[in-house]
Amino acid sequence: MALMAGLRVPARALLRSGCWLRGAALAGAEAAAGLGAGVRRFGSQRVLVEPDPAAGVAVVKLKSPPVNSLSLELLTELVISLEKLDNDKTFRGIVLTSDLCGVFSAGLDLTELCGRSPAHYAEYWRALQELWLRLYLSGLVSVAAVNGASPAGGCLLCLSCDYRVLADSPSCVIGPNETRLGIVAPFWFKDCMVNTVGHRAAEQALQLGTLFPPAEALRVGLVDQVVPEDQVQSTALAAMARWLAIPDHARQLTKSMMRKPTADRLAKHREADVQSFVSFVSRDSIQKALQTYLEKLKQKG
Numbered sequence: 001m002a003l004m005a006g007l008r009v010p011a012r013a014l015l016r017s018g019c020w021l022r023g024a025a026l027a028g029a030e031a032a033a034g035l036g037a038g039v040r041r042f043g044s045q046r047v048l049v050e051p052d053p054a055a056g057v058a059v060v061k062l063k064s065p066p067v068n069s070l071s072l073e074l075l076t077e078l079v080i081s082l083e084k085l086d087n088d089k090t091f092r093g094i095v096l097t098s099d100l101c102g103v104f105s106a107g108l109d110l111t112e113l114c115g116r117s118p119a120h121y122a123e124y125w126r127a128l129q130e131l132w133l134r135l136y137l138s139g140l141v142s143v144a145a146v147n148g149a150s151p152a153g154g155c156l157l158c159l160s161c162d163y164r165v166l167a168d169s170p171s172c173v174i175g176p177n178e179t180r181l182g183i184v185a186p187f188w189f190k191d192c193m194v195n196t197v198g199h200r201a202a203e204q205a206l207q208l209g210t211l212f213p214p215a216e217a218l219r220v221g222l223v224d225q226v227v228p229e230d231q232v233q234s235t236a237l238a239a240m241a242r243w244l245a246i247p248d249h250a251r252q253l254t255k256s257m258m259r260k261p262t263a264d265r266l267a268k269h270r271e272a273d274v275q276s277f278v279s280f281v282s283r284d285s286i287q288k289a290l291q292t293y294l295e296k297l298k299q300k301g
């Protein structure tokens, strides 16, 4: 651990912030990338939005070190950014990626699921539902540029996008590993898996808690392209151009036709889903399993 401004900051987080140093270089690269003078980045503490109004595209970067775990704050900030972009006619597409090195998102923030009150669990789950519904049904084209590990809730984020590009690195595993923690993916995560990879592959991956390395993720159809790490964002933008060549109204109606039945299953039973989650996560056995998993993660670090 390193000490910074009175805060305990993990050394790994500092190393990862080396990626942020690239942000300085990025300022110069912004012009080359189409972010001309007068085009400003916006966003929040944990979500950085790099708009390219000329292209109608915004790159949305998760930057919640050390691992972009989906805390209540990150969920809330992401929903706000997506809502803003959805309502701004300038934008037709988003690329969702990570500002950290080596991790796209570690999934749900396990500290939100351990030792908290039922009211907190309920608030947290509602925020996760909100994010999923917004991203899954967004009228914007959404391309996930998956530049790091993406287990469980991280995988759900990717599956909610229209297209997925994964970095070709052994650390860039992706998949629904919930059962390995002793927990169960919600039905809407299961539905997303089935819609993407088919029933048999989803059933196996969900039961076994499989984390797929890139080549396997491509083979089962969990991602659409695997490319060298330094080409993830450019490949995502090239894919975006293909999707944006389609008239919005036709693509959006088609997307809605494909996705609304799945989303409606949750939308119509949101409160029951919240109550299932709260009673599940409040069980002593689940609390113990999550604590043990979290401690193992910390010891590993």
Ligand SMILES: CCCCCCCCCCC/C=C/C(=O)SCCNC(=O)CCNC(=O)[C@H](O)C(C)(C)COP(=O)(O)OP(=O)(O)OC[C@H]1O[C@@H](n2cnc3c(N)ncnc32)[C@H](O)[C@@H]1OP(=O)(O)O
Pocket (backbone or CB within 6 Å): 010, 012, 066, 067, 069, 102, 103, 105, 106, 107, 108, 109, 110, 111, 149, 151, 152, 153, 154, 177, 178, 181, 183, 184, 185, 186, 276, 277, 280, 281, 294, 297, 298, 299, 300, 301
């Ligand atoms: C009847 C049914 C009704 C419904 C029931 C619903 C049940 C609820 C279940 C819902 C679905 C759950 C989905 C989830 O997303 S659960 C989370 C799953 N995520 C993981 O298993 C990932 C764990 N993390 C890792 O594997 C690695 O951290 C990772 C590969 C992402 C990065 O590795 P790296 O070596 O770079 O970093 P470290 O492991 O050293 O981690 C750094 C610090 O970050 C902490 N950490 C990591 N992941 C999490 C996390 N998910 N939440 C909170 N904190 C996390 C880790 O402990 C380190 O902390 P310290 O620096 O303090 O040591």
